[in-house]
Amino acid sequence: PRHWQWGGCSEDIRYGEKFSRDFVDVKEDKESDEGIMNLHNNEAGRRAVRGRMQRVCKCHGMSGSCSVRVCWRRLPQLRIVGDSLSTRYEGASHVKIVERKRGKNIRKLRPIHADMKKPNKTDLVYLEDSPDYCEPNDELGILGTRGRTCNRTSAGLDGCRLLCCGRGYQTRVRDHEEKCRC
Incomplete structure (x- = not known):
């Protein structure tokens, strides 16, 4: 019941x-x-x-x-x-x-x-x-992903693993100095 x-x-x-x-x-x-x-x-x-x-x-x-x-x-x-x-x-x-x-x-x-x-x-x-979005395709208006900036720590669409399509990527470290208002 x-x-x-x-x-x-x-x-x-x-x-x-x-x-x-x-x-x-x-x-x-x-x-x-x-x-x-x-x-x-x-x-x-x-x-x-x-x-x-x-x-x-x-x-x-x-x-x-x-x-x-x-x-x-x-x-x-x-x-x-x-x-x-x-x-x-x-x-x-x-x-x-x-x-x-x-x-x-x-x-x-x-x-x-x-x-x-x-x-x-x-x-x-x-x-x-x-279509393969990694490679350029003028006919479809696809720019490809080569040369794009990616986020090394992201697992999302902007992450290097996805955006670089397995081609590897170069890491650039930039130092930026500016005066603080201490």
């Missing part, structure tokens, strides 16, 4: 999902390859939120006896959803669009290589590899 009762005041995930479909999905061309990819990824994002909803409970009763426990579902913290999507992004599936003819044309996402698993509804997908 359940020793808690549903509070009924959960955050309305269905409304949020409908709103995101009406607001984000409506702009996508459902016939284009890019639109099909974006609609899939949008749905994966909604599933990331839904799958991380948290049950929160509160006890009620005389002097802390917890004779009635009321529970509800709460949206996860943005950091939790973001971390999950970041992990999914790192393992995104390279796909192509395949036409299936069963009465009418149905366009489906399939792995670029036949030996790879088909992406599920929570996987993020992509159609083209990202």
